[in-house]
Amino acid sequence: MVSDTTQHGPTPNGHAEITTRVQIIDEDKKFNADLSKWIDKWGLHNAGFDYDVVAVFGSQSTGKSTLLNKLFGTTFDVMDETQRRQTTKGIWMCRAEDLPVLVMDVEGTDGRERGEDQDFERKSALFSLASSQILLVNLWEHQIGLYQGANMALLKTVIEVNLSLFGKTDQRTLLLFVIRDHVGSTPLANLSTTLTADIERIWASVSKPDGLESRLLTDYFDLSFVGLAHKVLMPDKFEADVKALRAKFTFGPNGLFSDKYRRRIPADGVGVYMESIWEQVSSNKDLDLPTQQELLAQFRCDEISKAAFEAFSSRAKDGRRIVEGGKVVPNLGGMMRDWKTEALRQFDAEASRYLAAVYNSKREDLIGSIHAYLQPLFLAQLKNLHKSALALFKIRLDEGLKKDGYDFASVVGDARAKAETAFKDGAAEASIQDADWDYDIEFGQLDEELTSLAALSKSDEMKKMVNNIERMFKRDIGEKVDLELGRPGPKMWDAVLTTYSDALKKAEQSYLRKAKSFNSTNDEDDQALLTLRRRAWRALKVKIDEHTADSLLLSKLRASFEEKFRYDENGVPRVWGRNDDIDGLFRKARDETVDLVSVYSSIKPSEPSLLPSLPSQEEATGLDGSDEPFDFEDSLHILSESKQVDITSKFRREADAYFVEAKRSIVSSVAQ
Ligand code: GDP
Numbered sequence: 001m002v003s004d005t006t007q008h009g010p011t012p013n014g015h016a017e018i019t020t021r022v023q024i025i026d027e028d029k030k031f032n033a034d035l036s037k038w039i040d041k042w043g044l045h046n047a048g049f050d051y052d053v054v055a056v057f058g059s060q061s062t063g064k065s066t067l068l069n070k071l072f073g074t075t076f077d078v079m080d081e082t083q084r085r086q087t088t089k090g091i092w093m094c095r096a097e098d099l100p101v102l103v104m105d106v107e108g109t110d111g112r113e114r115g116e117d118q119d120f121e122r123k124s125a126l127f128s129l130a131s132s133q134i135l136l137v138n139l140w141e142h143q144i145g146l147y148q149g150a151n152m153a154l155l156k157t158v159i160e161v162n163l164s165l166f167g168k169t170d171q172r173t174l175l176l177f178v179i180r181d182h183v184g185s186t187p188l189a190n191l192s193t194t195l196t197a198d199i200e201r202i203w204a205s206v207s208k209p210d211g212l213e214s215r216l217l218t219d220y221f222d223l224s225f226v227g228l229a230h231k232v233l234m235p236d237k238f239e240a241d242v243k244a245l246r247a248k249f250t251f252g253p254n255g256l257f258s259d260k261y262r263r264r265i266p267a268d269g270v271g272v273y274m275e276s277i278w279e280q281v282s283s284n285k286d287l288d289l290p291t292q293q294e295l296l297a298q299f300r301c302d303e304i305s306k307a308a309f310e311a312f313s314s315r316a317k318d319g320r321r322i323v324e325g326g327k328v329v330p331n332l333g334g335m336m337r338d339w340k341t342e343a344l345r346q347f348d349a350e351a352s353r354y355l356a357a358v359y360n361s362k363r364e365d366l367i368g369s370i371h372a373y374l375q376p377l378f379l380a381q382l383k384n385l386h387k388s389a390l391a392l393f394k395i396r397l398d399e400g401l402k403k404d405g406y407d408f409a410s411v412v413g414d415a416r417a418k419a420e421t422a423f424k425d426g427a428a429e430a431s432i433q434d435a436d437w438d439y440d441i442e443f444g445q446l447d448e449e450l451t452s453l454a455a456l457s458k459s460d461e462m463k464k465m466v467n468n469i470e471r472m473f474k475r476d477i478g479e480k481v482d483l484e485l486g487r488p489g490p491k492m493w494d495a496v497l498t499t500y501s502d503a504l505k506k507a508e509q510s511y512l513r514k515a516k517s518f519n520s521t522n523d524e525d526d527q528a529l530l531t532l533r534r535r536a537w538r539a540l541k542v543k544i545d546e547h548t549a550d551s552l553l554l555s556k557l558r559a560s561f562e563e564k565f566r567y568d569e570n571g572v573p574r575v576w577g578r579n580d581d582i583d584g585l586f587r588k589a590r591d592e593t594v595d596l597v598s599v600y601s602s603i604k605p606s607e608p609s610l611l612p613s614l615p616s617q618e619e620a621t622g623l624d625g626s627d628e629p630f631d632f633e634d635s636l637h638i639l640s641e642s643k644q645v646d647i648t649s650k651f652r653r654e655a656d657a658y659f660v661e662a663k664r665s666i667v668s669s670v671a672q
């Protein structure tokens with residue numbers, strides 16, 4: 001049952017409107033397009049199936065409106081006693097004061113007299129039966145038994161119309177005969193018997209559609225009878241009778257209202273339903289209720305869906321703005337699922353009362369629209385997740401590479417796992433279960449980018465590593481090679497090259513040890529080692545070039561010459577005497593020193609195998625693409641011919657000076 005608030009509570013427009021009467025079909029047979037609004041104002045919009053509809057039929061001025069107002073607290077027009085004119089024609093509706101009941105006052109006619117009215121009577125009967133579960137048939141006691149009376153024509157119409165509407169269904173209707181001005185001399189039971197016999201006679205006379213020939217009146221109608229005392233002559237009894245009748249209008253086993261009479265039209269659709277029924281009826285079209293119900297279901301489900309979607313999209317709009325701002329929205333999936341759940345809850349609350357097939361398909365449509373609206377949010381979130389996963393990867397990588405003795409492969413593996421997990425978790429959170437979205441492609445793209453970032457970082461780190469090893473190599477050879485290059489002689493290059501190859505071996509081992517953490521390929525190792533060898537060679541060459549620069553080489557020659565000429569074999573400075581063979585010693589020391597120029601002029605060990613084998617630039621490029629052109633053979637030459645001549649002549653001049661100085665020292669010692 002409907003809660004008290006929907007039954008009796010004040011509407012937004014105030015309690016007064018609860019019992020405002022509305023002309024739903026006017027004198028011109030036009031339907032009032034505002035009926036749906038009135039259902040709402042009467043507080044019945046949310047009543048679902050928990051409401052009832054009552055209509056009254058009967059001749060003019062038989063006290064119908066008076067009765068309805070007394071029974072239900074309605075506000076229908078009552079004929080003014082003094083003027084005796086007929087009230088407005090048409091069909092009026094009003095909500096019962098204390099019950100979720102719609103009451104229809106069908107303006108009475110005397111069908112016998114005017115053909116046009118007969119037509120209206122048939123149409124109003126069709127209309128009323130299509131929506132009302134209880135039909136009050138109002139008649140004077142003294143009319144009973146007059147089989148030819150207007151009431152009989154009306155009843156015939158009702159029975160025919162009911163057959164056309166519900167012939168093939170098990171829809172039942174309660175016919176409640178209200179006998180007015182019941183004097184009491186004829187008991188109600190007798191009057192009921194007479195009326196029942198009359199109706200059965202009408203039933204027998206009505207032609208039944210094919211297949212329904214054997215159906216009984218009682219298959220479709222329940223009959224009920226009530227007598228009311230004369231309103232003017234017995235006012236107290238009249239009031240008591242009305243009060244007793246009013247008490248019967250309750251829902252349930254002891255009341256007149258029952259599920260079996262209900263037409264299964266949700267209250268929020270009753271306005272639309274009645275309008276389309278009236279449109280069919282008034283334009284003399286066949287009234288097919290199942291079709292009407294389907295149309296109603298479609299119309300209402302669309303309306304309900306539209307309202308649900310509008311509420312949904314206004315809720316989702318904020319989320320859309322945030323996610324399009326480029327930041328990952330935490331709990332976006334949860335929010336989207338909530339919006340969807342709320343929209344479906346709103347839809348289901350009203351639409352589930354309509355035909356299941358229509359409801360289900362409109363629900364699917366709504367879900368489709370919701371998913372279509374949300375998908376861009378999902379995609380934007382994926383984009384944001386992609387960005388943040390890359391950022392996370394970089395942070396983790398940087399952190400890992402800052403630690404001493406890091407293992408590159410595991411640092412990358414860890415950073416990658418963190419980034420992928422963050423993406424996948426976020427994407428899964430943002431997914432809606434039955435939305436059929438996936439993020440395989442997006443994940444693949446992220447994966448690719450991570451791969452290329454990892455490769456970039458690997459080559460950077462390997463370059464750094466090679467640079468470090470190069471520095472270590474330079475440190476290793478530094479002093480030793482300085483020393484060795486300062487000791488020219490036939491074994492000088494052997495010593496230098498041995499120092500070089502020992503240091504290189506150490507560097508290579510260091511590389512191979514560290515390369516393990518990079519999971520480097522053989523190819524990468526080959527490239528790196530080649531680069532290392534070249535750089536090592538170049539570093540050695542730089543040292544050699546320093547040592548063989550003009551001034552340094554000249555001072556080396558000078559030192560060597562001095563050692564031979566100015567010192568004796570015991571390293572004691574010579575003091576030249578008259579008998580010393582200055583000329584001979586000079587020539588020897590000078591010639592031996594000049595020979596050193598050719599020792600320094602190119603790298604040539606006593607054993608060619610002491611030379612490293614280094615491919616030239618054309619044969620392979622090193623790890624470091626910026627390597628200058630490299631030609632090993634070329635690098636073995638240190639001093640050009642002209643350089644040798646130049647340095648030799650410079651040296652000779654200096655040696656000559658020493659010779660002259662030696663000679664002079666003798667002259668001066670003799671002179672003393
Ligand atoms: P309607 O045309 O059937 O809706 O009849 P109304 O309710 O407008 O009443 C028509 C007239 O009948 C009014 O003057 C009422 O006062 C009077 N009337 C109402 N109820 C009764 C009744 O029970 N008995 C008699 N005799 N008159 C009634």
Ligand code: MG
Nearest residue numbers: 064065077087
């Ligand atoms: Mg009336």
